[in-house]
Amino acid sequence: MFEITPTTRLRKSPFFNSTVKAGVKGFQPYNNMLMPTGYGDPDAEYWRLLNGVSQWDVAVERQVELKGPDAAQLAQILSPRDLTKCVPQQGKYVALCDHRGTIINDPILLKLDEDRFWFSIADSNILFWARAVAAERGLNVEVCEPDVSPMAVQGPKAEDVIASIFGDWVRELKYFWFKETEINGIPVAVARSGWSKQGGFELYLMDGSRGDELWSLVEEAGKPWGIGPGNPNTTERIESGLLSWGGDTDDFTNPFEVRMEKYVDLDVPDDVVGIQALRRIADEGPKRHQLGIVMEGEALTAAHGQLHDIMQDGEKVGDVTCGIWSRRMEKNIGFALVSRKCSAGETVSVMKNGNNVAATLVELPFY
Ligand code: THG
Numbered sequence: 001m002f003e004i005t006p007t008t009r010l011r012k013s014p015f016f017n018s019t020v021k022a023g024v025k026g027f028q029p030y031n032n033m034l035m036p037t038g039y040g041d042p043d044a045e046y047w048r049l050l051n052g053v054s055q056w057d058v059a060v061e062r063q064v065e066l067k068g069p070d071a072a073q074l075a076q077i078l079s080p081r082d083l084t085k086c087v088p089q090q091g092k093y094v095a096l097c098d099h100r101g102t103i104i105n106d107p108i109l110l111k112l113d114e115d116r117f118w119f120s121i122a123d124s125n126i127l128f129w130a131r132a133v134a135a136e137r138g139l140n141v142e143v144c145e146p147d148v149s150p151m152a153v154q155g156p157k158a159e160d161v162i163a164s165i166f167g168d169w170v171r172e173l174k175y176f177w178f179k180e181t182e183i184n185g186i187p188v189a190v191a192r193s194g195w196s197k198q199g200g201f202e203l204y205l206m207d208g209s210r211g212d213e214l215w216s217l218v219e220e221a222g223k224p225w226g227i228g229p230g231n232p233n234t235t236e237r238i239e240s241g242l243l244s245w246g247g248d249t250d251d252f253t254n255p256f257e258v259r260m261e262k263y264v265d266l267d268v269p270d271d272v273v274g275i276q277a278l279r280r281i282a283d284e285g286p287k288r289h290q291l292g293i294v295m296e297g298e299a300l301t302a303a304h305g306q307l308h309d310i311m312q313d314g315e316k317v318g319d320v321t322c323g324i325w326s327r328r329m330e331k332n333i334g335f336a337l338v339s340r341k342c343s344a345g346e347t348v349s350v351m352k353n354g355n356n357v358a359a360t361l362v363e364l365p366f367y
Contacts, residue, residue, distance in 0.1 A: 004027055004029070004034065006034060007199060009032055010029055010032060010033065010034060011032060011033045011034070012033070012034055012147050013033060013034065013035075013057050013059035013060065013149060013211065014059060014205060014208040014209070014210070014211025014212070015057040015059055015149070015151060015168035015211045015212065015214075015215050016034070016057075017211075017212050018057070018211065018212045018215035018216070018219075019036045019057050019127070019215075019229065022039060022219075022229040023039050023040060023229070024036045024038070024039055024229070024311070025037075025038050025039055025040045025163045026038055030123045031058040031060050031061070031062045031123050031125075033059065033060040033062070033146060034060075035057070035058070035060040035231070035232075036056075036057050036229075036231045037231055038231060038322065039228075039229045039230065039231075039263070042235075044228070045213045045228070045229075045230045045233065046233060046235055046236065046327055047327075048155065048226070048228050048230060049155050049196060049198055049230055049233050049236055050156075050198060050236070050336070051155070051156065052155050052156070052157050052225060052227070052228075052261065053153060053154070053155040053156070053158045053160075053161050053200075053222055053225050053226070053227045054153070054154050054155050054158075054227070054228060054229070054230035054233075055151065055152075055153055055215070055218055055222065055227055055228070055229055055230065056151065056152040056153075056154065056194075056229075056231050056232060057130050057151060057154045057166070057215075057231070058150045058151065058195070058202070058204075058231075058232065059149035059150060059151070059211075060123075061120050061121065061122070061150050062120075062121055062145055062148075063110075063118040063119065063120055063121070063141065063145065063146055063148040063204075064107075064118065064119040064121055064126045064127050064130055064144075064145060065116070065118050065142075065143065065145070065146045065148075066116070066117045066118075066134075066141050066142075066143055066343075067115060067116045067117075067141065067143075067144075067145050068115060068139075068140050068141040068250075068303070069115060069140045069141070069143045070134075070139035070140045070141040070332055071115045071116055071117055071141045072114065072117070073131075073139060074130065074133070074134050074137075074139050074141050074143075075109060075111075075117045075119075076268065076269070076272060077133060077137065077272055077273060078096055078119075078129075078130060078133060078269055078272075078273060079094040079095070079096060079109065079272070080094075080097055080255070080263075080264045080265065080268055080272050080273075080274055080275050080278055081094045081095070081097065081263045081264060081265055081268070082265040082267075082268055083109070083111075086109070086111050086112065088111050088112060088113050088114065089111070089112075089177055089178055089179055089285075090107060090110075090111055090176065090177050090195060091108050091110045091111070091120075091176030091177060091178060091191060092109050092176060093106070093107075093108055093109075093176065093263060094107060094108075094109050094119075094293055095255045095263050095264065096119070096126065096262050096273075097127075097254070097255065097273060097274030097276055097277075097278065098273065099274055099276075099277060100252075100253060100254075100277050100280045101254045101255075101274045101277035101280075101281050102252060102253060102254060102274075103245065103254065103255055103258070103260070104124055104126075104129065105119075105121050105122050105124045105126050105245060105251055106122050106243060106245045106260070107120050107121040107122060107126070108120040108176060108193060109117040110178060110189070110191070112142070112180070112189075118146070118148070119205075120150065122244075122245040122246065123245065123246050124246065125246070127143065127144075127145055128149065129147060131143045132141045134272065137271075137330070143294065146206075147206065147207065147208045147303050148189075148204050148205065149204070149205045149208055149211065150202045150203065150204050150205070150234075151202065151203045151205060151214065151215065151218065152194040152195070152196075152200060152201070152202045152203075152364055153194075153201050153202070153203065153218060153227075154194045154195075154196045154198055154199070154200035154201075154230070155196075155198045155199065155200060156198060156199055157199070157222075157225040157226075158198075158199055158200035158201055159171060159199065159200075160203070160225055161221055161222045161225055161227060162190065162201045162203075164215065164221050164224075165183060165218065165221045166181065166183065166190055168237070170190055170192075170201065173190070173191070173192040173201075174192065175192050176191065176192065176193050176317065177191065177192060178190060178191035178192070178193075178204070181205075183217065183330065184213070184217065186205065186207060186210045186213060186214050186217075187205075187206040187207055188204060188205055188206060188214070189203070189204040189206065190202075190203055190204075191203075191204065192356075194236060195232045195242055195348050196232075196233060196236050196237065196240065196242070197236070197240035197241075197242065197365075197367070198229075198236065203218070211294055212350075213310070234322070234324050235324045235325070235327060236328060238322055238323075238324050238326070238333055238334060238335065239326055239328060239329070239333065239365070239366045239367045240365050240366070240367055241292070241335075241365025241366065241367075243258055243259070243362040244322065247321060247322055248290070248321040248322060248335050248337065249321075250337075253288075253337070254278065254281050254286060255278070255309070256278075256281060256282065256286040256289075256339065257286050257287075257288045257289055257290060257366065258290045258337070259290055261282075264278055264282075266278065266279050266282060285340070286340065287339065287340060288318065288337055288338060288339055288340060289337075289338065289340055290335055290336065290337055290338075290364065291332070291335075291336045291338060291342070291343075291344055291361045291362060291363065291364060292333060292335065292336065292344075292361070292362040292363060292364045292365070292366055293310070293323075293333065293334050293335065293336040293348070293350070293359050293360070293361055294329075294331050294332065294333055294359060294360045294362055295320075295323065295331075295332040295333070295334065295350055295357050295358075295359040296332070296357055296358045296359065297332060297352070297357045299325040299332065300323050300324055300325045300332050307319045307320065307321060308320040308323075308350050308351055308352055309349060309350070309351040310336055310342075310348050310349075310350055310351075310359070311349045311350070311351060311356070312337055312342065312348045312349075314329075317338050317339045317341065317342050317348065318336055318337050318338030318339055319336070319337050319338075320334045320335070320336055320350055321334070321335045321336070321337050322334050322335050326366065328367070329366065333366055335364070336348075336361055338361065342361055343361065343365045344361050344362050345360070345361065345362070346360070346361050347359070347360055347361075348360070
């Protein structure tokens with residue numbers, strides 16, 4: 001075995017000590033931070049998310065803050081989704097694209113105020129990108145990484161836990177909407193969001209020195225509902241069809257290929273980065289699309305984490321971008337990024353370690 005060493009370039013989360021106390025068994029680097037990858041009982045962690053409530057350290061989802069008179073203009077220039085109707089305390093899922101229309105990140109955008117926004121980012125450096133675009137366009141806006149660290153509380157019982165801490169108003173929060181508040185003097189933004197389809201909330205901690213305190217508070221409050229530790233769950237997210245940027249996307253993937261067309265508004269202003277390319281791609285028709293794939297063979301015991309070629313009639317037609325054993329379907333499932341020539345219902349084969357595995361393409365999500 002080997003170990004991953006925390007350094008100043010691979011930072012600890014404010015919840016790090018709490019996750020160690022909770023029995024964390026592994027980490028993965030993400031946005032130059034350590035992200036917990038499990039607590040040693042994948043079965044229990046999965047069913048807890050589906051039937052109960054699970055507490056996740058997702059501080060790796062860093063915020064890129066835009067603040068100043070031109071913050072709204074910069075947010076729109078970076079996102080090919082119409083933001084004109086977005087109001088303070090509202091969040092929106094967006095695809096940031098480069099000039100080729102390639103997705104470079106898929107953050108949740110939080111509008112804090114008319115002149116203040118956070119991009120809650122996936123694993124790529126958007127701080128540098130946003131600063132460069134702001135400077136090149138001559139905008140009056142400050143771009144920084146604030147002291148903000150999300151914790152997710154996910155599962156069907158999450159609402160009861162969060163309401164017991166903050167009050168019943170949280171039950172009225174709409175998806176991706178949030179409110180800034182505090183608990184025991186700890187500043188947090190409470191949002192209805194999270195990378196699962198089991199329902200839940202995210203608490204954006206706004207004071208990194210109080211991470212362990214916030215963790216204990218949620219852990220205590222959750223006891224009547226059997227809360228326990230977990231992390232973004234690969235099995236559940238694949239079953240639910242949630243995209244993992246950088247895993248399910250490559251250096252050529254545009255939003256139309258990965259079911260994100262509903263987050264692209266082709267009539268945003270011409271100065272939005274990538275919009276010219278996206279209009280062209282929409283016009284010509286994207287070359288690939290994302291489907292589910294059900295694979296025969298032995299159970300995949302962990303996220304297999306590598307691309308595998310998808311073959312049809314002796315020809316490579318795409319890649320399996322993720323795969324896992326589905327505890328609900330009792331089958332190996334994954335995402336397939338394949339040629340538009342392939343459709344759901346067709347049989348293909350997957351090349352794994354030199355062997356051909358029979359597989360079927362299906363629509364997403366599985367659930
Ligand atoms: N929480 C926070 N920041 C994040 C993530 C998060 N940043 C990176 C990453 N996760 C962002 N990616 C996603 C991808 C999908 C969803 C949320 C975050 C999601 N999608 C729903 C779907 O596709 O069905 C709903 C989308 C919608 O209705 O607009 O929830 O988890 N803080």
